[in-house]
Amino acid sequence: MRTEHLQNVHLGWVTAGWLIAAAVTSLVVIALAGLGIVAPDTAAGTAWSVVAVVIGFYVGGMFTGFRSIDAPILHGIAIGIFSLVAWLLINVIVSVAFPVAGWSTLTPTGTAAALLLQMAAAVAGAWTGHVIAMRGGPDVTE
Numbered sequence: 001m002r003t004e005h006l007q008n009v010h011l012g013w014v015t016a017g018w019l020i021a022a023a024v025t026s027l028v029v030i031a032l033a034g035l036g037i038v039a040p041d042t043a044a045g046t047a048w049s050v051v052a053v054v055i056g057f058y059v060g061g062m063f064t065g066f067r068s069i070d071a072p073i074l075h076g077i078a079i080g081i082f083s084l085v086a087w088l089l090i091n092v093i094v095s096v097a098f099p100v101a102g103w104s105t106l107t108p109t110g111t112a113a114a115l116l117l118q119m120a121a122a123v124a125g126a127w128t129g130h131v132i133a134m135r136g137g138p139d140v141t142e
Contacts, residue, residue, distance in 0.1 A: 008070035014078040016067070018086070021060025021079060021122065028052035053114070054121045061125025065133070072130035076123030080115050 029052045032038040038048045061079060065072040106114075 003070040004073055006071075006074065008068075009074045009078055010068055011078075013064045013068040014075060014082055017060040017064030017075065017079045017122065017126075018082040019060075020063050021057040021118070022086075023056075024059045025052050025056025028055050050117065053117055057118045057121035058125035058128075061122035061127075062129040062132075063125075064122075065126030065129025067129070067133075069130060069133050072126035073123050076126040077119055079122040079126075080119030083115060083118055 029038060029049065032048050032052065038045045057079065061072075061076045064075045064079065068075055
């Protein structure tokens with residue numbers, strides 16, 4: 001694809017897409033918890049959490065792909081990498097402010113799986129947004 005170049009990746013759209021992805025993921029989890037579908041520390045709760053992440057990052061990627069138009073795959077990958085940056089900053093801030101607190105339940109394998117899931121969903125969403133934008137956007141006149 002001719003638009004997949006690093007100079008076509010815009011940090012502003014990546015940040016906005018990640019923030020939207022995090023917000024939509026949180027909204028889906030809160031809605032599922034409100035409906036009583038998600039229960040903490042259960043296999044069903046974990047499965048629904050994965051669904052919430054996929055939906056959230058797909059929507060965030062779709063927003064980014066629609067707005068930036070260029071390099072949808074690289075934008076989706078950058079949204080996933082932005083999760084690493086956000087997690088690093090949050091862990092540094094929490095460890096400085098609250099030295100006792102720490103992340104002990106997220107294994108390296110779980111982290112890699114979560115990042116790959118986020119990247120795959122964001123790339124799929126960015127590609128969808130890119131295709132919609134290239135076709136002229138949604139037709140709302142009908």
